[in-house]
Amino acid sequence: MDSLLPRPRAEIAPGAVHVPGWLDSPRQHQLVQACRDWARTGEMERVRLPGGGLLSVRTLCLGLRWRPYRYTGEPVQPLPDWLAELGRTAVADTLGGSIDPDVALVNFYDDAAKMGMHQDRDERSAAPVVSLSLGDACVFRFGNSQTRARPWRDVRLESGDLFVFGGPSRRAFHGVCRILPGTGPQGLLKGRLNITLRESGQGLAHRPPRRAST
């Protein structure tokens, strides 16, 4: 019955905007298919933290390889232009201002996966982070820039939702408390995928070769 309730666009905190249903169904299917293709040729693995623990999500990097807590110089699959363009459109549609994404992190969550409260602070650029959700819904916790603790707001992110955080919220702590299994669109995906587009500010990214103009 949840789907009968309207889900309006909301400013969750200054500089943090949630746009429900930003991606239409064909676009969601296209993105899931792209994730499947990337996962066939790249690694989608549980990332090890410096303390030894493993994250419960599986992560694939495009553009630049990320490992806690930095972008490394190792080569990964390129970030396609169409995906960078989607990131630019997302920022134009929400906060305004500019972003030139050169990195995407693709996270896969099974029913039990979650992500603890953290800041995205490995980028040298102040550009916003663009987050796209696909498949099962989750409870996304968006907090404050000072501490992992309250105040925070819990937001249900569903398949097709856009969440952009920048400006005063760029360094806000956030995390995924839980996945809501079986809540995604039929036939799209079992589990949840989240794609974040970022501007690393490092100028190192592996971009697709530009075609010579003729």
Ligand SMILES: O=C(O)CCC(=O)C(=O)O
């Ligand atoms: O899965 C999400 O919605 C958030 C992912 C995230 O915070 C990250 O990749 O840094």
Ligand SMILES: [Fe+2]
């Ligand atoms: Fe994050």
